[in-house]
Amino acid sequence: MTSHAQKLHNDYPWITPNTPLISSAPMRLISVPSLPLAVSRAGGLGFIAAGTDASSLPTELDDINTSLLHHPIPLTPPGLLPIGIGFILWGSSLPSTLSTLHSTPLKPAAIWLFAPHQTTDLALWTSSIRAASPLTKIWIQTGTVAETLQVALECAPDVLVIQGSDAGGHGLANSSSIISLLPECADALAENGFGDIPLLAAGGISDGRGVAAAWQLGAVGVSMGTRFLATPEAKISNGYRDAVVAARDGGVSTARTTVYDRVRGTAGWPERYDGRGVLNETYWDERGGMGEEENQRLYKEAMGRGDEGWGVEGKGRMTAYAGTGVGLIRKVMGAGEVVREVQRDAVRLLERGSKL
Amino acid sequence: MTSHAQKLHNDYPWITPNTPLISSAPMRLISVPSLPLAVSRAGGLGFIAAGTDASSLPTELDDINTSLLHHPIPLTPPGLLPIGIGFILWGSSLPSTLSTLHSTPLKPAAIWLFAPHQTTDLALWTSSIRAASPLTKIWIQTGTVAETLQVALECAPDVLVIQGSDAGGHGLANSSSIISLLPECADALAENGFGDIPLLAAGGISDGRGVAAAWQLGAVGVSMGTRFLATPEAKISNGYRDAVVAARDGGVSTARTTVYDRVRGTAGWPERYDGRGVLNETYWDERGGMGEEENQRLYKEAMGRGDEGWGVEGKGRMTAYAGTGVGLIRKVMGAGEVVREVQRDAVRLLERGSKL
Structure with missing residues (x-):
């Protein structure tokens, strides 16, 4: 050794x-x-x-x-x-x-x-x-x-x-x-x-x-x-776990962003940090110009949908933090x-x- | 094999x-x-x-x-x-x-x-x-x-x-x-x-x-x-080569950006591309809110300074494209x-x- x-x-x-x-x-x-x-x-x-x-x-x-x-x-x-x-x-x-x-x-x-x-x-x-x-x-x-x-x-x-x-x-x-x-x-x-x-x-x-x-x-x-x-x-919820198993091409199906902190109301991270997560409607709606209040409202709505709130390939709204290695994960x-x-x-x- | x-x-x-x-x-x-x-x-x-x-x-x-x-x-x-x-x-x-x-x-x-x-x-x-x-x-x-x-x-x-x-x-x-x-x-x-x-x-x-x-x-x-x-x-110019040898901590001394294309007037790259380079005044001035025209003017001015136009740790203006591995390079x-x-x-x- x-x-x-x-x-x-x-x-x-x-x-x-x-x-x-x-x-x-x-x-x-x-x-x-x-x-x-x-x-x-x-x-x-x-x-x-x-x-x-x-x-x-x-x-x-x-x-x-x-x-x-x-x-x-x-x-x-x-x-x-x-x-x-x-x-x-x-x-x-x-x-x-x-x-x-x-x-x-x-x-x-x-x-x-x-x-x-x-x-x-x-x-x-x-x-x-x-x-x-x-x-x-x-x-x-x-x-x-x-x-x-x-x-x-x-x-x-x-x-x-x-x-x-x-x-x-x-x-x-x-x-x-x-x-x-x-x-x-x-x-x-x-x-x-x-x-x-x-x-x-x-x-x-x-x-x-x-x-x-x-x-x-x-x-x-x-x-x-x-x-x-x-x-x-x-x-973690089955919806989150399913998103991890389903996501492919980890460099493009995830990205570093602060949007998931903001829609969840997570405050306190020093400015030099952000988080990498699977890209979904929350991310793309913000990129498309949706305001934070509306995005938060939709996020809360999605929380009520349980496992259905998660998704991959731009679907779902709920946060699924994951690294680029997510594409290599095929099963539980x-x-x-x-x-x-x-x-x-x-x-x-x-x-x-x-x-x- | x-x-x-x-x-x-x-x-x-x-x-x-x-x-x-x-x-x-x-x-x-x-x-x-x-x-x-x-x-x-x-x-x-x-x-x-x-x-x-x-x-x-x-x-x-x-x-x-x-x-x-x-x-x-x-x-x-x-x-x-x-x-x-x-x-x-x-x-x-x-x-x-x-x-x-x-x-x-x-x-x-x-x-x-x-x-x-x-x-x-x-x-x-x-x-x-x-x-x-x-x-x-x-x-x-x-x-x-x-x-x-x-x-x-x-x-x-x-x-x-x-x-x-x-x-x-x-x-x-x-x-x-x-x-x-x-x-x-x-x-x-x-x-x-x-x-x-x-x-x-x-x-x-x-x-x-x-x-x-x-x-x-x-x-x-x-x-x-x-x-x-x-x-x-x-x-490459000695100024560029010196910047490559001097740069450390490649993940923070470089970043992906399109600013160097813009100040140099390099047009044509499809939108999905940008470039990673050593961060210098061109980058930080844009981050600080400087307009593109002024940044281009200063860039042209820097081109006249020869090797002095390059630098590391936020100094210099000239483009020094380099990857994060730049910090591992110590000599020519x-x-x-x-x-x-x-x-x-x-x-x-x-x-x-x-x-x-």
């Missing part, structure tokens, strides 16, 4: 050895306990999503504890929860997070920090969490080389999640894909003495090919969001099966790579 | 065996004979750029013939020019192209077609070129899964160049990076009986890591443009050396890939 892989394996001993790490992204309202539990049980590392509102976090942690009491994940170190928690910093309360961390008997293996008002907030969260829960590793998500270097310097994170422009849901409005971003971050980190921080790649990865590519770019693993939407464990399968299939395919490709 | 690699090697016997193919993109006004000659001499396949105005093409072909007479490239099949020609279809004349093809003694190994007014134009160009020059292989550049399938069906190209959103210069305004685009195209082609067409990846690839990643995604080689800007063989080196270094690094990574 590489030193990065060895480091991850020391920190999360249940993960599958000799293969890139597969983690499931903390998707707000979607990554409920069943999803990360299935991912970690299959040798990956799953994240629940506190998002911007951690009020349900204690209940979710209780549910995970109960599940693990009945069916422990072998090799989990004592006192550790083999699950991570993701926070969207601009909307999260650090005191409430610390209080939850103090009161939970098992400490999360990792906490994933994303989207602060300013980068300096990350340092405060990092040091506070480390003081409250020394077992917990800090993962920080970045999207530019400058941000990555600053975070390395100010926070010394245990893992950096490098998110490229193909990613679904929220991310930087201006960025490159991981094709150039990952190696440029790796070089900048190495040149500045931070070469020991393992990098995970995120954005546009749906299968073993993307994982093998990410490995060649310098990542020791990946985080997938969109692929895990097409699992029974993801807490268990989250654990996703982890095993993707790891198996990635390893096969990496081993075959030498037979040029 | 894979069957795709074998096919390329049969068609272009001088290319380095047992390694991904490296081709240099036909960059309008930049890819003059010295660049593709150096690339093909190093075991790649270089392209000159007819662009939208093929008037200098006969002279360029003469120059290449002369160079090859003095220093032939070993293993070149009789009658073949080990060089390709790229055409931007919306501005190119098919009759003039055919006349040049008829009169040139050595036939180009490949002709690269891009950016037609409508996809059906590609079929006419393909069949006409094949009739005029049976030795010449047809490369077609696409940027979506739908376009890729249509081109495969209507043109049966010898090679498909799949261009992702990270690419510099002109490309589709809406697309994904090759991370998801390449495998989704590969799947769609295989499912529709076109799995035998070799795919090259383009967009964001600057070094061996990008090439190894592209290989894992399903490409048998790559096309690089931006990387070859930083060679003495590229016909010979185009042949680029090919050899990138191939060597890619092979080393692919061979090491199995040692997980």
Whole structure:
């Protein structure tokens, strides 16, 4: 194993050895306990999503504890929860997070920090969490080389999640894909003495090919969001899940936009972020000149239609955040099966790579 | 070798065996004979750029013939020019192209077609070129899964160049990076009986890591443009070349825009295209509300300043088209050396890939 892989394996001993790490992204309202539990049980590392509102976090942690009491994940170190928690910093309360961390008997293996008002907030969260829960590793998500270097310097994170422009849901409005971003971050980190921080790649990865590519770019693993939407464990409507499975040609059936935030009344994202979602009537009506009020009214109307509110190829109105990798997703399968299939395919490709 | 690699090697016997193919993109006004000659001499396949105005093409072909007479490239099949020609279809004349093809003694190994007014134009160009020059292989550049399938069906190209959103210069305004685009195209082609067409990846690839990643995604080689800007063989001003070497954080120091076409008076690109370039005063002044006329005036003024007209980090005004991979480029080196270094690094990574 590489030193990065060895480091991850020391920190999360249940993960599958000799293969890139597969983690499931903390998707707000979607990554409920069943999803990360299935991912970690299959040798990956799953994240629940506190998002911007951690009020349900204690209940979710209780549910995970109960599940693990009945069916422990072998090799989990004592006192550790083999699950991570993701926070969207601009909307999260650090005191409430610390209080939850103090009161939970098992400490999360990792906490994933994303989207602060300013980068300096990350340092405060990092040091506070480390003081409250020394077992917990800090993962920080970045999207530019400058941000990555600053975070390395100010926070010394245990893992950096490098998110490229193909990613679904929220991310930087201006960025490159991981094709150039990952190696440029790796070089900048190495040149500045931070070469020991393992990098995970995120954005546009749906299968073993993307994982093998990410490995060649310098990542020791990946985080997938969109692929895990097409699992029974993801807490999404069937309409949303069907849209994910149906969408094709991910570069044109999705786009980065703020319209879905605006019609849903989601306020608070710092200006540098927008979100990638499947294009539907909400998007095209705005492009056609429809005013925001009318678009919001139609959106609310669509919410009443249940699963019928979603669609692909310009149909439907409801938000289906998804990355460009959506076109590679053809069927719903268990989250654990996703982890095993993707790891198996990635390893096969990496081993075959030498037979040029 | 894979069957795709074998096919390329049969068609272009001088290319380095047992390694991904490296081709240099036909960059309008930049890819003059010295660049593709150096690339093909190093075991790649270089392209000159007819662009939208093929008037200098006969002279360029003469120059290449002369160079090859003095220093032939070993293993070149009789009658073949080990060089390709790229055409931007919306501005190119098919009759003039055919006349040049008829009169040139050595036939180009490949002709690269891009950016037609409508996809059906590609079929006419393909069949006409094949009739005029049976030795010449047809490369077609696409940027979506739908376009890729249509081109495969209507043109049966010898090679498909799949261009992702990270690419510099002109490309589709809406697309994904090759991370998801390449495998989704590969799947769609295989499912529709076109799995035998070799795919090259383009967009964001600057070094061996990008090439190894592209290989894992399903490409048998790559096309690089931006990387070859930083060679003495590229016909660009020192100011432009310096900007390429100086630019960092390629996802934020470049963006897709039409402003550089507008200030330069470049008209004719179909609406679905824009271009990625290094962000400078021209871009930021427009973002700040400057009118087009004033921006054009300042642009013309900057043209008079020579190399001083270019810059990075928001300085300079002159167009420096470049992809997100620009941040990985640190120095100027010979185009042949680029090919050899990138191939060597890619092979080393692919061979090491199995040692997980």
